Amino acid sequence: MLILPPYPISEVQLGILFLIFATLLAIRCHCHVKVTKGRLLPPGPPGRPIIGSILEVAQRDAPRVFTRYREQYGDLVLFQGLGKNVLVLNSLQAINDLLEKRAPIYSHRPVSVFGGELLGLNDTVVFLPYGEEWRAHRKLMHSALSPLQVREYHGIQADAAALLGKALLETPDEFWTLVRTYVGKIIIAITYGIPASSVQAELIEMGEELMEIGAKAAIPGNYLCDSVPLFKYAPSWVHFQREAQRGRQLVQKFITKPIEVVKHDMEAGIALPSFTQTLLALPQDEAPELERRIPWVSGTIFNAGAETTYATILSFILAMALNPDKQKLAQAEIDAVVGDGRLPNLEDRKDLPYVNAVRKETMRWLPAVPLGVPRRLIQDDFYGEYHIPKDTVIIPNAWAIAFAPNEKYDPQTFLPERFLDDSEPTTDPDTWAFGFGRRICPGRHLADSTIFIFIATLLAVFDISPPEDDEIVPEFTQHLVRIPQPFRCRISPRSDAKSELVKARAANSVV
Numbered sequence: 001m002l003i004l005p006p007y008p009i010s011e012v013q014l015g016i017l018f019l020i021f022a023t024l025l026a027i028r029c030h031c032h033v034k035v036t037k038g039r040l041l042p043p044g045p046p047g048r049p050i051i052g053s054i055l056e057v058a059q060r061d062a063p064r065v066f067t068r069y070r071e072q073y074g075d076l077v078l079f080q081g082l083g084k085n086v087l088v089l090n091s092l093q094a095i096n097d098l099l100e101k102r103a104p105i106y107s108h109r110p111v112s113v114f115g116g117e118l119l120g121l122n123d124t125v126v127f128l129p130y131g132e133e134w135r136a137h138r139k140l141m142h143s144a145l146s147p148l149q150v151r152e153y154h155g156i157q158a159d160a161a162a163l164l165g166k167a168l169l170e171t172p173d174e175f176w177t178l179v180r181t182y183v184g185k186i187i188i189a190i191t192y193g194i195p196a197s198s199v200q201a202e203l204i205e206m207g208e209e210l211m212e213i214g215a216k217a218a219i220p221g222n223y224l225c226d227s228v229p230l231f232k233y234a235p236s237w238v239h240f241q242r243e244a245q246r247g248r249q250l251v252q253k254f255i256t257k258p259i260e261v262v263k264h265d266m267e268a269g270i271a272l273p274s275f276t277q278t279l280l281a282l283p284q285d286e287a288p289e290l291e292r293r294i295p296w297v298s299g300t301i302f303n304a305g306a307e308t309t310y311a312t313i314l315s316f317i318l319a320m321a322l323n324p325d326k327q328k329l330a331q332a333e334i335d336a337v338v339g340d341g342r343l344p345n346l347e348d349r350k351d352l353p354y355v356n357a358v359r360k361e362t363m364r365w366l367p368a369v370p371l372g373v374p375r376r377l378i379q380d381d382f383y384g385e386y387h388i389p390k391d392t393v394i395i396p397n398a399w400a401i402a403f404a405p406n407e408k409y410d411p412q413t414f415l416p417e418r419f420l421d422d423s424e425p426t427t428d429p430d431t432w433a434f435g436f437g438r439r440i441c442p443g444r445h446l447a448d449s450t451i452f453i454f455i456a457t458l459l460a461v462f463d464i465s466p467p468e469d470d471e472i473v474p475e476f477t478q479h480l481v482r483i484p485q486p487f488r489c490r491i492s493p494r495s496d497a498k499s500e501l502v503k504a505r506a507a508n509s510v511v
C-alpha cells in the first residue's frame with residue numbers, strides 16, 4: 001500500500017508519481033478491457049496511449065461533438081483513460097432506460113475531488129451521494145419548491161419581472177447584468193427574505209463567483225485531480241489549489257452569512273417570510289439535524305437555481321433578437337389576451353400558448369444544461385449487447401435530444417410552432433431539460449414560472465432587435481451551464497403606455 005506524505009510534495013516528485021500511477025492505471029485499464037470482452041464495452045473514439053480518449057470529455061463544444069458521434073457510434077459513446085470510463089448517452093430512450101428505470105444504481109454523482117473535497121461542496125444536494133442524507137436535503141427543499149408552494153411566489157416573480165422592465169427602460173444596454181441581478185433577487189427573496197440592500201447585492205455577487213467556480217468543477221475531466229486523485233496533495237502554489245482555496249473560503253462565507261442575517265432579523269422581529277426562516281423556526285428536537293442542514297440546503301437553492309434561470313432568460317433575449325417574426329407573433333398573442341391596460345401575469349399562461357411555446361423553444365434551441373449533470377453507476381450493468389462497468393460516469397446528452405433529427409421541423413431553426421402541433425411528436429424540453437429520474441431538478445416549477453413571467457413581461461413591454469450597426473454572433477460559456485456571452489442588442493419600449501404600466505407595477509414591488 002502506498003503511504004502518502006503528510007506534507008505537500010514537490011513538482012518533480014509529483015511528476016514521477018503521476019507517471020507511475022498513469023502506467024499502473026493504463027495496465028489496469030488494459031486488463032479491464034480483456035476481462036469485459038465476454039460482453040462488449042460500448043464503442044467510442046480511439047484513444048492515445050495511457051490517457052486514452054478521456055481528455056476529450058472536457059473539450060470545447062462537447063455537446064455538439066458528442067451528438068455528432070451518435071452517427072458514428074450510436075446512442076452509447078464511451079470515453080476511456082487513466083482508469084476512468086465516461087459514457088455519453090445520446091438518446092432519450094437510453095437515458096430513460098438507465099437513469100429512470102434503473103434509478104437505484106444510476107442516481108449517484110461522480111466522486112468529485114476538486115468540487116466536493118477541495119471546494120467543500122460535498123454537503124450540497126447536487127454533490128451528495130444518493131442516500132439518506134441526500135433524501136433529507138431533498139425533502140427540506142421540496143417544502144420550499146413544490147408546485148403548490150411555488151404558487152405563493154407568483155407575486156415576487158411578477159415584481160422582479162416588472163423591476164427588470166423598469167431598469168431596462170433606464171439602462172437597456174446593461175440587460176445582461178440586469179437579468180442576472182433580478183433573477184438573483186427572486187431566489188434570495190424566496191430563500192432568505194433578504195430585501196434590496198448591500199447584503200443582498202453582496203450575496204448576489206458572491207453567488208455568481210461561486211457558481212462560476214462550481215460549474216467548472218462539475219465537468220468531469222476539467223481538473224486533473226479528478227482523474228488522478230493523488231494530485232489533490234499538490235502544493236498550494238499550483239494553480240488549481242489556489243482556485244480551490246479561494247473557492248473554499250467563498251463557500252463557507254456564502255453558506256453562513258445569510259443564515260446569520262436571517263437569525264439576527266428573527267431575533268429583532270424584522271425578518272421577512274422566507275424558506276430559511278420557516279425551517280429555523282421548526283422545533284429543533286423534531287429535527288435535530290436541521291441546524292446543520294439548513295445552511296447547505298438554502299445555499300444550494302441559490303447556487304443551483306440562479307445561473308440556470310438567467311442563462312435561459314438571456315438565451316430568450318438572444319433568440320428574440322435573432323427571430324423578429326416569432327417575437328411579433330408572441331407579442332400579438334399577448335396584446336389580444338391581456339390588452340393595453342395591464343401587464344401579463346402567471347394566471348394568463350393558459351391563454352398564452354404561443355408565448356409558452358416560445359419558452360419551450362428557447363429551452364430547446366439554446367439548452368442551459370446541454371449535457372445534464374453527470375451521474376455515476378455504482379455496480380456493473382448490462383444494456384443491450386454492452387457491459388457498462390461499475391463507477392462509469394454517465395453523461396445524459398440533452399443536446400442530442402434537443403437536436404434529434406426531425407422530418408417536419410428542422411431542429412436547427414427556432415420554431416415555437418413545433419410545440420403547438422399535436423400531430424407531431426416532438427420532444428418537449430419540460431421532459432428532459434430539468435434532468436431525469438430521482439435526481440430530477442427540484443427547482444423546475446420555480447424556474448418554469450420565473451422564465452414564463454420574465455418572457456411574457458419583456459414581450460409585452462419591449463421590442464428586442466439586433467444592433468443597428470452590427471450582426472449578432474452568438475457565443476456561449478463552455479461550462480456545465482451554457483450562458484450566452486455578453487452580446488449587443490436593442491431593447492426599446494413598444495409604447496409610452498407600456499413603459500408607464502411597467503413603472504407603475506415596479507413602484508409597488510416588494511422584492
Ligand code: HEM
Nearest residue numbers: 125126304305308309369373434435436439440441443447
Ligand atoms: C432553467 C432553469 C433550470 C434548469 C434548466 C435546471 C436543470 C437541472 C438539471 C439538468 C439538473 C440535473 C438533474 C439530474 O441529475 O438529472 C438539475 C439539478 C438540480 N437543480 Fe436545477 N435547473 C434549473 C433551475 C433550478 C432552480 C430554480 C433551482 C432551485 C431553486 C434548481 C435546483 C437544482 C438542484 C438543487 C439540483 C440538484 C438535484 C440533485 O442532485 O438531487 N434548479 N437542474
